[in-house]
Amino acid sequence: MVTTTPQVLTVDNLGIDYKVGTEWKRAVRDVSFSIAQGESLGLVGESGCGKTTVAMAIMAYLPRNGRVGEGSIRLGGREVENLSASELRQMRVNQVSMVYQDPGKSLNPSIRVGRQVADVFELMDVPKDEWDDRVVDILRKVQIADPESVVRRYPHQLSGGMLQRVVIAMAIASEPELLVLDEPTTGLDATVEAEVLDLISNLRAETGTSVLFISHSLAVIRRMCDRVGVLYAGRLLAEGPAESIFTDPRHPYTVGLLRSLPTGEVSRNEAQLDTIPGTLPPLGAQIQGCIYADRCPIAEDVCREAEPDLLPLEGDRFSRCYFPERAPDLPRVVAADPPVRQRSEETLLEISDTSKTFEQEGSPVFALKDIDLSIKVGETVALVGESGSGKSTLAKVILGIHVPDEGGIIELGGDVLHDSLHSRSGDEIRSVQMVFQNPDSALNRRHSVRRIVGRAVQRLRGLGRKGSNERTLDLLTEVRMGHQHLTAKPSHLSGGLKQRVAIARAFAGSPALVVLDEPTSALDVSVQAAIINLLAELQAEENVAYLFISHDLNVVRYVADRVAVMYLGRLMEVGTAERIFAGPHHPYSEALLSAAPDREEGTRIRLKGEIPAASDPPPGCPFQTRCHRKIGEICETVEPPLEEVEPGYSIRCHIPVAELAALQQLVPPE
Amino acid sequence: MTIPSASRSQRWAVLRRSATFWVGASITLMWVFLAIFGELIAPFDPLGTPQDVLNKLDSPSAEHWFGTDQLGRDVLSRVIVGARQALTVALAATALGTVFGTFVGLVVGYFGGIVDDIIGRILDAFLSIPLVITAMVALTALGPNTLGVVIVIGLVFTPLIAKTVRAAVLAERHLDYVSAAQLRREGPLHIMLVEILPNVTNVITVEFTVRLGYAIFTVLALSFLGFGVEPSVPDWGLAIAQHYGFLTGDIWWPVLFPALAIASLVVGINLLSDGIAQAYES
Numbered sequence: 001m002v003t004t005t006p007q008v009l010t011v012d013n014l015g016i017d018y019k020v021g022t023e024w025k026r027a028v029r030d031v032s033f034s035i036a037q038g039e040s041l042g043l044v045g046e047s048g049c050g051k052t053t054v055a056m057a058i059m060a061y062l063p064r065n066g067r068v069g070e071g072s073i074r075l076g077g078r079e080v081e082n083l084s085a086s087e088l089r090q091m092r093v094n095q096v097s098m099v100y101q102d103p104g105k106s107l108n109p110s111i112r113v114g115r116q117v118a119d120v121f122e123l124m125d126v127p128k129d130e131w132d133d134r135v136v137d138i139l140r141k142v143q144i145a146d147p148e149s150v151v152r153r154y155p156h157q158l159s160g161g162m163l164q165r166v167v168i169a170m171a172i173a174s175e176p177e178l179l180v181l182d183e184p185t186t187g188l189d190a191t192v193e194a195e196v197l198d199l200i201s202n203l204r205a206e207t208g209t210s211v212l213f214i215s216h217s218l219a220v221i222r223r224m225c226d227r228v229g230v231l232y233a234g235r236l237l238a239e240g241p242a243e244s245i246f247t248d249p250r251h252p253y254t255v256g257l258l259r260s261l262p263t264g265e266v267s268r269n270e271a272q273l274d275t276i277p278g279t280l281p282p283l284g285a286q287i288q289g290c291i292y293a294d295r296c297p298i299a300e301d302v303c304r305e306a307e308p309d310l311l312p313l314e315g316d317r318f319s320r321c322y323f324p325e326r327a328p329d330l331p332r333v334v335a336a337d338p339p340v341r342q343r344s345e346e347t348l349l350e351i352s353d354t355s356k357t358f359e360q361e362g363s364p365v366f367a368l369k370d371i372d373l374s375i376k377v378g379e380t381v382a383l384v385g386e387s388g389s390g391k392s393t394l395a396k397v398i399l400g401i402h403v404p405d406e407g408g409i410i411e412l413g414g415d416v417l418h419d420s421l422h423s424r425s426g427d428e429i430r431s432v433q434m435v436f437q438n439p440d441s442a443l444n445r446r447h448s449v450r451r452i453v454g455r456a457v458q459r460l461r462g463l464g465r466k467g468s469n470e471r472t473l474d475l476l477t478e479v480r481m482g483h484q485h486l487t488a489k490p491s492h493l494s495g496g497l498k499q500r501v502a503i504a505r506a507f508a509g510s511p512a513l514v515v516l517d518e519p520t521s522a523l524d525v526s527v528q529a530a531i532i533n534l535l536a537e538l539q540a541e542e543n544v545a546y547l548f549i550s551h552d553l554n555v556v557r558y559v560a561d562r563v564a565v566m567y568l569g570r571l572m573e574v575g576t577a578e579r580i581f582a583g584p585h586h587p588y589s590e591a592l593l594s595a596a597p598d599r600e601e602g603t604r605i606r607l608k609g610e611i612p613a614a615s616d617p618p619p620g621c622p623f624q625t626r627c628h629r630k631i632g633e634i635c636e637t638v639e640p641p642l643e644e645v646e647p648g649y650s651i652r653c654h655i656p657v658a659e660l661a662a663l664q665q666l667v668p669p670e
Numbered sequence: 671m672t673i674p675s676a677s678r679s680q681r682w683a684v685l686r687r688s689a690t691f692w693v694g695a696s697i698t699l700m701w702v703f704l705a706i707f708g709e710l711i712a713p714f715d716p717l718g719t720p721q722d723v724l725n726k727l728d729s730p731s732a733e734h735w736f737g738t739d740q741l742g743r744d745v746l747s748r749v750i751v752g753a754r755q756a757l758t759v760a761l762a763a764t765a766l767g768t769v770f771g772t773f774v775g776l777v778v779g780y781f782g783g784i785v786d787d788i789i790g791r792i793l794d795a796f797l798s799i800p801l802v803i804t805a806m807v808a809l810t811a812l813g814p815n816t817l818g819v820v821i822v823i824g825l826v827f828t829p830l831i832a833k834t835v836r837a838a839v840l841a842e843r844h845l846d847y848v849s850a851a852q853l854r855r856e857g858p859l860h861i862m863l864v865e866i867l868p869n870v871t872n873v874i875t876v877e878f879t880v881r882l883g884y885a886i887f888t889v890l891a892l893s894f895l896g897f898g899v900e901p902s903v904p905d906w907g908l909a910i911a912q913h914y915g916f917l918t919g920d921i922w923w924p925v926l927f928p929a930l931a932i933a934s935l936v937v938g939i940n941l942l943s944d945g946i947a948q949a950y951e952s
Contacts (some may be wrong), residue, residue, distance in 0.1 A: 021680030022687050239917060421855060429855050443845035446868035459854040505850065 008076060008177045008210040009058065010034040015070030016053050016062070016234075018283065025284025026069065028053050028234040030309070033278065035178065040204065040211035042225030042242065044218060046257075046524035047495070048280050049231040051214045055180050058212070059098050060088055076177060093123045094517050097171035101183040103163035107155040113166055114151025120173040134173075142169040143199055159610050161192035165199065174204060180212045185220065189386035189608050190551060194595035196606070197224060201300045216524065218261060219598040230254050233281050233291050238308060240317030246567040250313055250324040259330075260529035262558035264598075268536045271336045273558070275533065276526035279494045291322070297331050298323060309325045334533060339540035344377040345440075347414075348545050349398070349513055354408030356393055365615040367393040368404070368569045372642065375513065378543040381555040382577070384592070385566035388611050391549045394566070398547065399434055400424050413512065430460045430509030437518040439498035443490040444445065449476070450486040453504050460509030475504040478541070479534060496527035499532065507538065515547045520555065532559060553596055557581055562648075565589045568622040569614055571642055573650035586651050586662035629663060631655060681949045691945025697938025701931075704751040712747035716904045727921055737923035739913060745924055748904040749931050755905045756935065759819055759898070760885035761854025766824030767885075768878050771831025776862040778832065790836075793829035801826050802891055809897040819898040823888055827881055834877050836872040872950045879943030883936050890932055906932050 002519070016028040020077045028050040035041045043051045056062050058073055060080050076095055083091060099503040107116055117138065118131040126134060132151075139147035142165040144391040155163060164184060171179055181200065185193040195221065199434040204211060215221050221228055221242065228245045230238040230253065239253040248325040249255045257307065259274040278295035281287055290296070294305065302322055310318045321327065356368035368390050376379045381389045391588045396402040398410060398423040409418045412431060418424045436442035443452055453475055457468040473483055479500040490498050496569060499519065506514050522526035532555065550556050556563060556577070565573040565588065591605040607626045612618050624635040634654050642652040651657065685691050704711065713858035714734075722742030730737040780791045796804075805822045812818040842848065843866070851861050893899045893907035901908065906928035913924035 021683040023683075297721065398772070401849065401852070419850060424855075428853075429853070434853060436846040436850065438846065442850055444847040444865055444869065446871075447865075456854055502850075 004315065004536065005035050007034045007074075008037055008039075009212065010074040011054070011058070011071070013071035013073070013211050014054065014057065014068065014073060016057050017069040018053075019065040019067075020283065023284075024067070024069070026234065027283055028057075029070075030230070031071075031229075031234070031236050033211060033229050033236065033239060033485070035210045037177070037210055038204075038208045039227065040213055040225045042213045042215065042221035042228045043231055044221045044228060045231035045594055046216060046280070046526065047649060048233070049230050050234040051216075052182055053234075054231075055098065055182050055214055057094065057178060061098075077110060077168050082493070087358075088124075092176055092361065093120075095176055096108040096178040096180060097174065097176040098182065098660060099167050099171050099184045101186050103160065104155065104169045105156065106167050106258075107163060109155050111154075111453050111462055112151065113155060113158065117151070117166065117170055117173070120170050122260065124174055132495060135376065136161050138169045139166070141172070141203070142166070143195075144169075159192075160188055161196060161357075161610075164188065164192075164196050168196070168203075171206065172209070175207060175216045178210045178212065180214070183212045183216065184213075186215070186217070190553070190595040191386065193597065194221075195605055196608065197597065214333060217597065218246065218257065218525070219596070225596050227407035230257075233285075235291050235320065236318075237292065237320045238318065239310065240313075240315065240319075242516075244315055244317060248316065248328070250319045250327050251292075251321050252298055252327050252330055253292050255327050255330045256295075256305065256333075257525055259332075260526045262529075262532070262554045264554040264557045264581070267557065268338055268532070268559050270338065271339075271535070272334050272338050272533050273529035274332050274334050275529040277333050279496075290322075297333060317661055323553070324368055339537045341378065341540045342543060343379075344543070346377045347374050347375045348379070348412065349373075349375040350411040351394075351398070351463060352409045352411075354410065355405045356390075356395060356397055356402055356408075360615060363615055365613075366569055366617060367614055368397065370642075371408075371571060373564055373574065374573060375545050375547060377512070378545055380537065380546040380548055380561045382550060382557055382560035382563045383566060384549045384550065384553065384589075386551070386561055386592075386611060388568075388614065389566040390518065390614075391566055393569070395434070395547060395549060398513075399432055399515060400428075426460075428460070431512045432515070432537075433460075433506040433509065433511040433513075434515040434517065435499070435502050435506045435519045437497065438522045440490070440501045443498055445490055448487050448489055449481075449493075449501050452490075453508060456505045456508035471508070475507060476479075476501075478538065479504045494527070495523050496530055499527075499531055503531075503534065503538070507542065507544075511544055513545045513547065515549070517549045518551070519548075521550070521552065527557070535559070553581075553593060554598075565592070568612065568617055570622055570652065571650070572623065572653075573651045575644070575651075579646075579649050584657055584664050587627050587655075587660075588623050590664060591628065629660070673693050684944060684949045687946045688948060690948070694943070694945055697934055698942050701753045701757060701935050701938065705757045708751035708754055712750045714744035714747045716743065716747040716751040717902060718743035723855050727916065727924070728922055729921075732886060735926045739924040740908065740916070745909075745927050748909060749906070749927050752904040752906045752909065752928065752931065753897060753935070755893075755903055756886050756932070758909075759816060759889045760823075760882060762820045763823035763884045763889065764827065764878060764882045766820060766879060767827030767831055770824065770828040771877075772835050772867070772874055774828060774832035775782025775835025776866060778840055779836040780843055780858065780862050780866065782840075782843070786836075793832055796826075796829040797833070801888060802895075805888065805892060806895065806897060809892065814897045814899075816898055818912050819889060819892055823885055823892075826842060826847065826888075827885065831874075831877055831881060834873060835870060838873040839866055842866050842869050873898070875941060876947045879946060880941060883939040883943065886932070886936055886939065 001201060012032050014028060014031040015026055017024040018027050031054060033041060043054060045051050057068055067080060075091060114135050117135045121131050121134050133152055136147045139150060144150050144165055148306060172382045185196050185637040188196060211225050214223060223308050225242045227240065228242045229236050230251065232253050237253050238245060245254060249258060256276040260276060262273060276295055281291065291301040293303040308320050308322050310320045312318055313324055351371050351373045354368060354371045358365040358367055370392060383394065384390050393402060397404045400419065403419045417428055450472060454468050454472045457463055457471045476482060476485060481497065481500055505563060520531050523531060538544065548559055563575065563577050564571050567588050572588050573580060585593065590606050594603055594605045605628055609626050612625055620636040620638055621640055624630055631654060640652050642650050644650045647655050718741055724742060725738055726742035727742055728734055728738040734744050736749060739745055778786050808822045809818055825870050848861060848865060851865050890907035893905050894911045896911065899905045899908055909928040910925050917925060
């Protein structure tokens with residue numbers, strides 16, 4: 001890669017090892033890239049591909065059991081490996097800054113924010129009397145509205161988005177040549193993510209800092225980066241300009257990744273998602289030939305004999321593949337035909353007038369307010385909303401973990417469901433089950449698959465040991481696993497297999513309704529596709545209804561029959577998926593939709609302020625404090641009812657739908 | 671990327687390479703061996719014979735490597751056989767404390783809330799009393815006997831172990847597998863013993879070995895103070911108690927060798943537990 005602009009960072013033939021037990025195993029191999037001044041390079045890849053490891057090596061922050069085993073990292077012309085401790089400190093102060101995924105963990109919880117930001121200026125040898133002004137200036141630069149009050153607060157008093165701004169402020173305070181951002185928006189809500197990404201773009205335009213952006217999200221990388229490197233199992237498989245990597249991919253892995261991603265254009269009733277077969281090779285595996293050959297549908301003998309180099313293609317791109325021209329026509333792994341579903345108009349679950357109030361230090365917290373929602377037999381209803389909107393509380397009320405306030409009624413199949421787990425009958429318990437977000441937490445690490453699923457079969461079906469063995473195996477077959485997995489512990493299974501076990505467990509008693517709490521958000525893109533396909537197949541086979549909680553609107557659009565949008569414990573809008581996504585939208589849904597990273601730039605609606613606390617909801621419409629379409633006093637005084645304005649479509653807004661339709665044709669107001 | 675945590679076989683690989691572990695294990699196993707087969711190995715009858723009185727307090731010689739004690743009994747033989755008393759009482763006491771402590775820790779950690787508040791404060795109160803003094807008071811009430819020592823040390827260790835187990839249970843309690851068990855309506859006993867317990871055994875194992883070291887010390891301190899053993903039983907603590915008065919007369923061997931035995935066993939067990947803890951952490 002020969003370029004004329006000066007390179008801020010040059011990584012050459014980098015190999016990084018981790019010590020596992022007593023052995024050093026190579027986690028990253030032969031990675032080379034460079035970042036020119038003002039350029040932004042994205043590293044994208046699934047978990048375990050080594051993206052964070054590369055970033056840590058650049059900062060010389062590898063953990064004790066990691067080492068640079070090979071190659072070189074040159075920052076501003078100097079070899080990072082050769083720097084002394086004081087030179088390294090200087091480098092981290094002046095040349096390169098890093099922003100980590102979890103801002104809450106990069107700030108000290110017991111020191112005021114202002115003092116922590118001032119640390120940066122202290123390290124830069126700025127005279128002490130200038131600190132206060134410069135702290136306020138830099139916080140203003142990251143668009144913190146009221147920096148004078150923020151400096152006096154402690155990290156726990158700030159929201160996640162605000163904390164990430166503070167951390168970014170600290171990172172850019174020294175005007176570094178290179179900014180390393182490691183998943184800076186993962187874990188943030190969509191609207192907050194959009195703001196943080198905008199902020200980073202603006203800062204980059206202003207200062208001309210080079211950026212190394214690390215993310216698992218293809219959409220985020222595409223939006224933020226000039227060039228992209230695709231990492232897989234510690235190898236760079238493709239590199240090139242962001243646009244062409246994503247619109248015209250030339251490596252089978254990139255093609256596979258893009259196909260696994262629900263795009264929002266197709267729904268599960270039209271086509272199954274394509275997936276990538278197989279799993280990531282284990283850390284340090286000795287593989288002859290191309291690292292991806294085992295999972296590649298177009299691999300030939302030559303691919304298994306020798307590893308291809310990162311070969312140049314037209315348009316300043318590189319692909320580690322012998323057949324880059326064949327990649328775009330990769331054969332599908334999964335048949336496109338969706339499973340056939342029988343649809344029903346029969347109501348399965350009916351929630352009426354259900355509220356849930358928690359008590360916190362003597363004052364009430366209104367987690368759910370006046371929820372009316374129904375789910376039909378075999379239907380998928382998606383629950384959408386930002387954190388704190390009450391999605392999980394609603395799920396827990398349905399499951400019987402939380403008891404709703406007096407007056408709330410939940411009916412299942414026409415009969416009133418007992419409100420607490422203890423009072424529910426065996427049949428009620430069996431009928432409503434749940435798949436959790438993170439299978440690592442949801443499966444007992446010390447139990448085998450046989451025991452995990454078998455126990456659920458025994459409890460939920462009332463079967464003995466013998467009968468349960470048979471049913472356990474049936475369930476595993478249903479989730480496309482087999483008896484070879486029976487004795488495995490969760491730690492021996494990949495993330496996707498673990499989630500399959502969790503799904504099998506939820507299906508043990510042939511439930512009528514399964515609550516899926518972000519079932520794919522902890523999984524990689526290719527695994528997510530397989531799990532979504534599986535859920536769709538199971539639904540078709542078992543005619544089970546899903547309550548699908550998710551923050552990923554593309555996933556929701558793909559899987560959901562109907563969508564319910566929640567804000568501050570209330571339903572704001574309920575309708576069929578087509579209706580919700582096509583609009584006219586509730587102003588909040590409109591903002592949510594516009595925040596997705598794959599939306600075109602310039603169409604974003606910026607919400608004012610932050611989600612109010614559920615203990616102190618605003619008077620009138622709960623959304624009025626942030627609404628960009630607020631019409632006046634009525635919004636502040638009268639809470640609009642959730643009204644069915646079209647058959648099967650309800651909305652909670654003072655603005656008539658026809659007017660919303662007219663408004664939303666316009667450019668959103670500033 | 672997350673750095674893979676070590677599996678059981680990798681943990682064993684770390685243990686195998688750990689000098690700390692091997693030194694600790696060798697010393698401990700040596701004493702365990704001597705505790706079991708002591709009588710067969712001991713060169714003389716540790717309980718002594720009537721003739722022994724003739725050569726009391728002989729200094730170390732080719733015949734009596736560690737010399738003889740005030741009754742003319744072979745110190746080496748009594749040190750070898752004395753391992754049994756120290757190890758059995760300490761092991762039984764630690765096992766008792768670990769079982770009680772684990773159960774209390776599970777209950778307090780799992781139920782939390784008011785149960786935690788009440789039992790937690792009671793445990794704190796117990797923890798604030800010095801260990802040996804508690805044991806002495808209790809043994810004075812019970813009368814000195816081996817079973818009493820086991821029970822008293824076991825009970826004294828219970829709050830210590832319960833605290834550690836409680837902390838580990840708290841970390842597990844909020845994981846979704848516990849919610850999943852509740853969603854299929856498992857009883858609290860099942861959730862505590864079948865779901866949570868297997869996930870906190872690491873902590874319990876390390877705690878057990880650490881406490882074992884303390885228990886040996888406590889057992890011997892009590893026997894030094896005259897609680898727990900009949901005078902004729904070969905016991906390191908008792909041997910020191912009976913002979914430290916002779917130190918002023920330059921008769922050091924009946925004290926030094928039992929003391930070294932205590933030191934080596936306690937150090938050995940501590941090294942062993944360090945090795946195990948490191949393997950779990952790696």
